[in-house]
Amino acid sequence: MATCSISSGDIDEINDPGAAPYGNFINYYTFNPPENRLSLIPATLLQDLGYRDGHQTTLILDVGCNSGELSVAFYKHLVQESVCQEESDKWKVNLLGFDLDEILIQRAQQNNPRPRSISFIPLDITKDNDQLQDYLDHHGCSHFHLCLCLAVTMWVHLNHGDSGLLQVLSRLASISQHLLLEAQPWKCYRSAARRLRKLGRSDFDHFKTLKIRGDVAEHAREHLERNCGMELIRSFGSTTWERKLLLFKRR
Template sequence: MTSRTTNGNYRAYQGPARHQGAAPNLLHVPDARLVLIASLIPDIFTSKRILDIGCNTGVVSTQLAIDFNAASVHGVDIDSSLIDKAEYYYLHRSSRVLPATAETAKVPDYFPLSAVLDAGVRAKHAKDDNVFFVAEDWVTSSDHTETAGPFDTILALSLVKWLHLKHGDDGLRNFFDKCARTLAAGGHLVIEPQPWVSYEKAIAQMKAPQYQESFKSLKLRPDDFPRVLKEVGFDLVASSTALARDIFVYKKA
């Protein structure tokens, strides 16, 4: 069972469990969305600078670095308590990695969990680490140079609905425009938009009633997103309906 914060995001996020039937504690199992995205655009993660917006507890950000060999990953979430969990999760998972040598590649999950329990989680070393987490509302913030880019890939998974409800139509347009400005030329934006019926459920009693008034003001619908993205400089280059929610990959023109 998960609990929702006042901003719409979930604590105790179950990661890939809700997409492919994995047990919630098997967070090292590659997220099905990342596997799918990498199959659509094979070079979208490897050796790339990635921004994971709405990173929650850091599972996706960590997998991008450890399992998909990103050059660097910056995870951002509006909830500072989730960022604290993300920091710890990354250090815990990376403590199990056998580092690469001149002759061999790194080996994820080489050391057993028992070794981490015995020796403890490693300390973070800025010069060695390539995963960073920042607590901010990325839509409106300009305070963190860490998330200013340029990035090669931006992920907005399970996020667009909450941005739309919180910031309205203009805020969503600004978000898409900021993504375009933050990406390097030829960079990719990956979104997993929720259907309109999901908005209606979100404002129901005991879920996110704080967004009921903003919901009434929304004119844009998920079907309008491709047009808005085109207006700010994106071309749709890949999509998939294989998972519970559709995945769309846009490229900066």
Template sequence: MPAVPVHGNFRRYYGMRSARAAARASHAEPGVPLPRDNVDERVVSLLSWLSQHGAEVRRIERILDIGCNAAKPLLELCQLLPNAPKYVLGVDIDAELVAQARVALRQAWCERQPRVTAATVDAMQYFPACFSSLFGPLPFSPAGTETLPTYVHFVQGDWPRMEADPEGYDLILCLAVTKWIHLNQGDDGLILCLYQMASQVRPGGIVAMEIQPWRSYEQARSLSKELRASHAQLRIQPDDIEWIAERLGLQSLGTIGQGTGHGT
């Protein structure tokens, strides 16, 4: 039986979000951008924002995803960025979700969309989705080649307390995670997380945070008596996160997009 997801480590998280996104799509106003081809709506919003602000940010070569879960948005982003990144790290506190992310990486490698350039069209390398079920997954490319599986890595750990990477990152994703760090590690843990992001993002890089509202804390605290006790001790609220981040050296570039979320 799965453990209670006190860290936000939901097993069917993306299914919950997709259902909400589909419901929003059926009631959308004209002109409101919607997710496409089942791509996570946060990825769609981020790619749109990057296309409009490309001159303001550095090329994305190194990506960190904090609380990556089974890595659906991260893998979609890797495949949809105009230029493939050189190093991608997904971190999650749940070892089972890290294992799922590794399976998803292999599946993404098998089903990757061909990259078309002026010099070459690699459509002949495209592997039909059913083949991995019929014949097993494709082997990964040799180490050292700059293709999807070789530059993506997943590790299990409590990221704010992990050793910092001295090379830093051009893009740090923290999607629907701040609440869980806050509830489990208190105000000090949240500040440590923000500090680590501010210290590990490269100059000209981006920290993309999806900050959960205070009302969703009320729902989450019911998962355990420890979360209820921690919730009662919190003094920082989600509305404080932006100004704390600014005081730690991050500059707000505004809202990337508005999504549906799932109270998680």
């Protein structure tokens, strides 16, 4: 049933976390197609959050977008399917996807069907930079209206430790009105570490010393609510990999 070990054994790169130490799998969407998550998200989400009436521009940020397939599918799901042509002329939705893997971003750029509305840039969220603020300034917005952080937290956590995880959550909260979070559960951490050991490599730098463990989604919720001025407003249930999709809102 739900699993974090990847079953497509014929794709070596996917099964080799040494080749994808940040979760930068080259064929991610062959084993986790966009539909797995999209089926849980209502197509009316942006309207439900109040981002249609009176909004000329709505900005979506996709953190760790990999090759961009989910970003594009998400955009189409939320925008094209739910908006008639006349309205879509008035209501602009722009999505910025970024990932630390430049090759994945090149693929995302090459396959982008809506380059006027969707853009992809290489960026590491754990490093200081002005690019997200520049994008907001360019669109005359103080915040992203919706930030997607899907299946990224574990990789930040394993590579940058507890403080790295909390800093990233704080940073995303500081630039977002709404945050949709899919945190990998703890069993995924064990699988990722086990796969690494099988390859004869040492553990992720921080795996053994992490204090945030167990129910990672709950730890993330506590941090966002206690320290980042956000509140959990909705849970969209569990994906086929038993991961919750949690929606937070700035208070």
